Amino acid sequence: MKNLNSISLLLISMLLLPGCNKDKPQYRISVTNGLQVPRKGETVSVRRSDLGNITCEEFSRFFVQDARSGAYLISQVIDEDRDGELDYLLFQPDLEADETRVYNLVTDVDSGSLPVTGISTFSRFIPERTDDYAWENDRVAFRTYGPTAEQMVVDGTPGGTLSSGMDCWLKRVDYPIINKWYKKTLEEGGSYHEDTGEGLDDFHVGASRGCGGVGVWSAEEQKLYTSRNFTRWETIATGPIRTQFSLTYAPWSTPFGMMEETKIISLDLGSNLSRFEVRVSADGPVEEISVGLTQHEKDGTNHADQDNGWFSY
Known part of the structure; x- marks a missing residue:
């Protein structure tokens, strides 16, 4: 890290x-x-x-x-x-x-003097898997969920996901795996939930914030209000050093009025951490914007440094 x-x-x-x-x-x-x-x-x-x-x-x-x-x-x-x-x-x-x-x-x-590498960052919209957006580098991979996955939940269709949380995939290899894992799951009868040597997706998001989703906290109600799935996406860059993209969410209701949310997410080669630039606007004053990191079965140890503005799990 x-x-x-x-x-x-x-x-x-x-x-x-x-x-x-x-x-x-x-x-x-x-x-x-x-x-x-x-x-x-x-x-x-x-x-x-x-x-x-x-x-x-x-x-x-x-x-x-x-x-x-x-x-x-x-x-x-x-x-x-x-x-x-x-x-x-x-x-x-x-x-x-x-x-x-x-x-x-x-x-x-001279092109012969330039270095060549087989590792890179990568991201793309995944229409073949209910509108995921996925991104990765040589260490980690992530995804989040789009409008088709939300509509499937609303319609009661199996396989949908209603969440603006962030899913984390664990990699054992430094080369790109997103396209390979989706193809394995959707076309070849395999599953990215099973580790066959390259890693797997074993991080359950559900309705949680996953690994870096945000929400608006109401102290009076002791309740977290969150957006739903992203509605628009745009790939800004993908290349040997950085992948970057934006996600936009439909306005959502909170005790502080209607909220609007846009994220610009980037991931650099060699980093375990994505960078989230979150822009929110509201009809009225907001008490607190919260960032979530899901604890499965409450295992693990929390570390935080409030003065320097970071926490980890």
């Missing part, structure tokens, strides 16, 4: 260096690990706007090179706000304790 408190200690600075061609400047990025422990595969995000007046086409042609070794790193560009303009360049360096390394952004690279 990545240490959430240490993220701010990964320091990044950028220099604009004059190149042989003044119309094609080079950029040098200095990354510092301020901790006394190694940082392996931590994501560095370079904002296009920080590089000055550079076009999306130029930005998309950049490759990341270790200035010391000359080796190239895997990278990915993302249009995060979906406006048709690239926003970020991502790469994942390895840094030793208290180490600073410099990386060049270069163009016109």
Whole structure:
């Protein structure tokens, strides 16, 4: 698990260096690990706007090179706000304790010099399995439930799910398994609930919050109010470093008025944790927005640090 408190200690600075061609400047990025422990595969995000007046086409042609070794790193560009303009360049360096390394952004690279990897992040809408949306990296996989699964419950059709909770799949392998597991379950007579060597889905969500669902807590009623299944989805990015997507939920009733909810979820390679950016609006003041983590049979141990804003189970 990545240490959430240490993220701010990964320091990044950028220099604009004059190149042989003044119309094609080079950029040098200095990354510092301020901790006394190694940082392996931590994501560095370079904002296009920080590089000055550079076009999306130029930005998309950049490759990341270790200035010391000359080796190239895997990278990915993302249009995060979906406006048709690239926003970020991502790469994942390895840094030793208290180490600073410099990386060049270069163009016109021989394709034979670039690294090749068989592992990646991935996400997609799953219409063949009652409108799931599933996402994964090299360590974990997740899914949540769409409108068809909700309508099946409303109609009394077996196989539906009525929940905005998050399901967690446990992986034993680093390669993508989402497409393979759905095909095994839907077409080949197998089941992703059974471990045949790659892992399984053994985390029951039901009507709970699962692993990261949210709700509005009413202290007076001692009751959690939640949205239903997502109604709209959009894939923002999927690639070797990050997959990112948005989910929108239909307005839902609470003691504080009608609520609206949108999630932007991302998962980076090498991380056990998805990042949830949750946007909610209400007709009136809301007492408390809660995040749920389901305890099955109340086993396990809870850990929390309220001052630093995290908890785990």
